[in-house]
């Protein structure tokens with residue numbers, strides 16, 4: 172887990188730059204766009220996790236760890252209409268190690284979600300509790316589920332090759348997510364206009 176964190180820290184910092192909902196001037200439309208982007212990425216990656224026998228055997232409960240329904244609920248609460256776009260440029264995850272690395276990115280983001288939730292600017296804080304199910308994630312269970320995931324990672328990555336694969340999978344996941352977030356950010360008429 173330490174290596175996954177250290178070897179992806181640069182990409183986490185980059186990803187943060189594409190999440191603008193902590194900006195003082197963030198609007199509900201910025202938040203809705205962020206939720207749309209995250210939903211578009213979560214739908215395919217959650218399907219990949221659910222279809223992966225290695226993850227299941229390691230004890231990764233893909234169905235219980237799904238978050239796309241929370242994203243859909245938040246978007247519906249905000250009055251956002253379908254269709255919701257779906258990312259097609261997903262990472263290649265050719266081995267169990269790669270999948271573990273991808274799951275690390277998605278599971279780790281629940282920690283960031285809790286952090287973001289506690290620091291939302293005023294306009295967005297108004298929807299806290301009504302349209303923030305995704306940011307709340309696993310709620311009070313977040314810490315326990317992160318530790319349980321950490322135990323799975325430690326079990327799964329028995330040698331240096333598996334670790335290398337996990338780092339590669341995590342980096343590919345961050346990179347494709349950043350590209351996808353950047354497409355949504357590019358649609359921001361406020362920033363385009365300024």
Ligand code: HEM
Nearest residue numbers: 175176186187190193275276277278279280282283286287
């Ligand atoms: C403005 C946006 C973001 C902020 C402010 C943020 C903040 C944080 C914070 C504070 C933590 C550490 C929490 C703790 O240790 O209790 C964390 C962890 C993490 N975040 Fe983010 N995050 C953001 C976006 C993202 C995104 C978009 C992803 C990818 C989907 C992501 C993936 C992760 C991962 C994998 C970890 C676990 C790191 C580790 O301890 O190994 N974060 N984030």
